[in-house]
Amino acid sequence: MYAERASRLTGAVVWTNTPTRPGPGRVLPDGCMDLLWYDGRLLVAGPDTRAHLTDGTPGGWAGVRFHPGTAPALLxxxxxxxxxxxxxxxxxxxxxxxxxxxxxxxxxxxxxTGLERAALSRAADTGPPDPLLARIVTALDAGRPVAATADALGIGARQLHRRSLAAFGYGPKTLARVLRLQRALALARNGTPLAETAARTGFADQAHLTRDIRELTGATPLQLLRG
Known part of the structure; x- marks a missing residue:
């Protein structure tokens, strides 16, 4: 069973997951990094460019999911x-x-609770995140083109790419694609028809949406919605 709540660390989410049935799971790209706990160990989950398939190992997991771009400074x-x-x-x-x-x-x-306390402690030691990173996420999540995002931020395309690699793990085009995936899935899960979802999230059509989601997740939108 999966559950999450907002963290006291701005923009972060605290979650727990205890699988209720055997078999692999699917963690979708979201632009985030996580500090994980499993069986007494701490791990770091990096940013994904494709779905991460879990191996179905029994037992409970816990994690803190950091807002995109904030984990590298903390870790x-x-x-x-x-x-x-x-x-x-x-x-x-x-x-x-x-x-x-x-x-x-x-x-x-x-x-x-222990992970959240650790994250808050690290944040107190490292200071506030770079505000430019939040502006990059906001612009790309709103569907603004990469070149327009760089211009609006007053930085060059190469600098935007370098900053994105260090903070998000990949360039701004990939980040924009991952954020669009999450926007589309949120709409579809709330009952928006796939054709309308495609139009509202900047896909050429429903076929384009389906193809892009399959490339990023290894599943079709209908399979993800049923899962």
Whole structure:
């Protein structure tokens, strides 16, 4: 069973998931990175360019999903280094530091609470996120073209690409595509017909929407909606 709530860390979400049936699961690209807890271990989920298929391992998971672009500063790792990867925290941080944080999370009343406290502590140590990153996400999520986004932000296309790689794990075109996927699925899940969803989210037609979603997720919109 999956559940989530807004975190006290701005823009983040705290979630838990205990699979209720065997078999693999599907985690869709969303432009985010997560700090994960599983079986007493801490891992980092990098930004995905395609659906991540879980192996159906039994047991509960917990995580903090960071707003796009904010995790690299908190974790000290460029997002591009973790693209399409799940990495043990001990592979990213010095061993003693990783063990200390893991122990603190495991000592909390529950893993989700421990992860949120860890995220809040890291945010207090690193300071506020770069406001430019939020403006990039807002512009692209609104469907603004990449070139127009760069112009509106007063930066060149190459700088926008470099900043996006470090903060989001991929270039602005891929980020825009992932954000459009999420917008389209949100509309469809709320009952908007697929043809209307395609028109409202900038696809040429329903066939274009279906093709793009299949490329990003490995499933059709109808399969995702049924799942």
């Amino acid at each position: 000290g790792v460029p997002a591009a280094e973790l693209r399409d990867r799940r990495v043990d925290l001990t592979d990213l941080w010095p061993a003693a530091r990783a063990r200390n944080l893991t122990a603190r999370v495991n000592a909390a009343p529950d893993p989700a």
